[in-house]
Amino acid sequence: MRLQGKIAVITGGARGIGRAIAESYAKEGARVVVADLHLDEAKETAKAIGLDAVAVAVDVSKRSSIEDMARVIAEKVGSANILVNGAAIFNMAPLSEISEEHFDEQFDVNVRGLLFTTQAIAAQMVAAGKGGKIINFSSQAGRRGEARVAVYCATKAAVISLTQSMAHELIRQRINVNAIAPGVIDTPMWDQVDALFAKYENRPPGEKKRLVGEAVPFGRMGVPQDIVGAAVFLASTDSDYIVGQTLNVDGGNWMS
Numbered sequence: 001m002r003l004q005g006k007i008a009v010i011t012g013g014a015r016g017i018g019r020a021i022a023e024s025y026a027k028e029g030a031r032v033v034v035a036d037l038h039l040d041e042a043k044e045t046a047k048a049i050g051l052d053a054v055a056v057a058v059d060v061s062k063r064s065s066i067e068d069m070a071r072v073i074a075e076k077v078g079s080a081n082i083l084v085n086g087a088a089i090f091n092m093a094p095l096s097e098i099s100e101e102h103f104d105e106q107f108d109v110n111v112r113g114l115l116f117t118t119q120a121i122a123a124q125m126v127a128a129g130k131g132g133k134i135i136n137f138s139s140q141a142g143r144r145g146e147a148r149v150a151v152y153c154a155t156k157a158a159v160i161s162l163t164q165s166m167a168h169e170l171i172r173q174r175i176n177v178n179a180i181a182p183g184v185i186d187t188p189m190w191d192q193v194d195a196l197f198a199k200y201e202n203r204p205p206g207e208k209k210r211l212v213g214e215a216v217p218f219g220r221m222g223v224p225q226d227i228v229g230a231a232v233f234l235a236s237t238d239s240d241y242i243v244g245q246t247l248n249v250d251g252g253n254w255m256s
Contacts, residue, residue: 008083182227
């Protein structure tokens with residue numbers, strides 16, 4: 001088991017990609033902390049995983065909540081070896097309809113939350129002196145702009161940049177920072193995405209989801225399990241010499 005004895009913190013870990021990663025890390029021997037805004041769902045996920053998995057509430061848009069989470073983890077579980085910054089939100093609107101609230105909500109979770117969660121957990125890693133692995137979640141949307149998705153694309157581009165800057169600073173402490181950029185993944189979030197595209201592109205529900213799936217070179221939308229291999233690899237010693245990279249896991253949607 002590649003993560004035997006490790007402690008892994010996963011924000012947004014209650015469902016979707018986060019849950020799939022939490023389950024896979026547990027199978028690889030890690031003790032998992034499921035950190036999520038929705039504590040009841042986090043508890044259900046932790047219970048399903050077993051193996052001393054722990055659920056912790058966190059609202060990554062609030063720095064005080066992040067600090068509370070980090071303190072609880074240190075007291076109940078110990079110093080984290082692995083951090084997955086999976087918490088994120090999506091919204092879209094034409095340029096003319098973007099509001100300050102629309103902008104702030106996405107940047108507060110997708111960028112600000114990622115930054116200060118990393119700051120809090122990386123401090124524990126540095127203090128422990130045993131190195132660590134940090135995996136940020138960007139998106140294919142961070143690789144290119146998309147009509148009506150300006151703010152979300154900007155947040156995910158910022159994640160790529162933050163990953164590189166964090167990696168430069170933390171690798172001296174033997175903390176590897178990398179990112180994963182998924183493509184279109186069939187999660188509960190995509191039902192929200194599909195509904196918004198239906199609204200703004202005057203499509204019937206489900207059509208956008210079908211079309212984007214058909215457009216993937218691999219031939220289908222991804223599922224959370226498609227992300228697991230990359231997440232385990234980047235958390236393991238197999239990736240020790242990989243620093244500041246963003247790995248596309250998207251069925252060929254963005255080739256670089």
